[in-house]
Amino acid sequence: MNTPTEIPLTESTYFILLSLSSKPKHGYAIMKDVRILSNDRIILSTGTLYGALKRLLEQGWITRSDDSDPEGASRDRKVYALSRHGRRILEAEIVRLQELLTAAKQRVAEGKI
């Protein structure tokens, strides 16, 4: 697989994409999921989240549509989903992180760290 030129990603972008990889979500659900996925390390504010979502939409990494859930529809909510391009970038980033981890584990196993 060719490595996309967009990686490495910032931590916030990585966790947002990871959050959307399982299923489409609305804004507040993404905020909560990012917090859980990062073990409370990354707590996004509404402004920061929507700034990131806007950039990801412009780059075509995610898509935006109306919420089909009745509660969401009543609140005029939108849901965000990972696009094919976005998924490819997330996969490439995961491979990169795995390689980093493998290298580190190898050195730890050799007792050099």
Next chain:
Amino acid sequence: MSNVPRFTARVYHLFLRAYPPDYIETFGNEMYGTFIEGAEETQSQNALTSYLIREFREMPKALLKAYWHGCKNKILNGIQLLSEATLSSDLPPAPPDGRESWLQAVLELSPFLISGLLLILISYLPFEGMRAGWQRDLGFLGKVIIPLTLPIFLIGLMRGLPRWAYPFGGLLLSYQALVAYQSGLWLFLIVMLLASVILAVAAIFTSPQPFLLPVLLRRIGQSLSLDWTRLSFGFYGAMPLLIIMAFDDSHLNNRTPYLALSVLMMVGSALIYCRSRDVTMQITTLLGGLTLSICGAWLDQVSFAGGLMNWDTSPSLRSGETAWMLLLWIQWVFLILSPVLLITVGRVLNLKRPV
């Protein structure tokens, strides 16, 4: 909702208005809804205060980012539009230049050849009635330069600014700059030129429509997109005028051979530029031609002033002349290299930033 979230929701709604209009239109309602959802949930978990602190603390940063991102998008759109306006040429096909055709090379060299020939004739075979100090007479210079350069430059402009048109434009512009300098209006001229370019580019950035770019700038952009060294060649077109200025005492001296040597360097360098296919070679040649011509003028001053005016007894005159020539050289080196600097700045601005 209790009173606290209702009040803060109002404040948050007020703050949301500070976002750019297109941002509010797309995300305003959604952000407000998300904020309320968060406030409701954190209130039920008794964590409302920390939630509100975080939201309002992060808001200025998010606002700045939204504006910066909007500006960056406008700039990128403007750059794209500018490059489209300059690359999608509505001009006739570019004629071959001096690299492919000797005829074109002669045409490109003509301002240097004609002015060089005139300079040598006037300096070494003085005509009857040619008064001394004509080099400092801007009115006289204008009567020669403007009729010889303006019509040819305009023809070049109509034909899509081929390479041969640039030295004519450079000579004309440098004469106008000299007139402005002598009359104390050079700063005004520079400001007017810069302001017109900046306003034209700003018009594109604020309202992305290619037709807003003036025809002259489009023509220059389209022509330079084929070969950016043309701009350097255009500035080099001022060389005949620089030589006239640098040898302005030649009517008094013993007619040293340095003027002829400087003219020869100017024409020779222009010829190598016209025939060369390598950009580095082309720019180096132009710089070399400029440097050697100015060196010739300095040697002329040394041999003339050292003999007649005795620089040794008036060191201020010596250093003044040398500093003036050095300044002239630095200014034109900067102008000839300016396209290289512009390209470098463009590359730095295009550096990839993390998402």
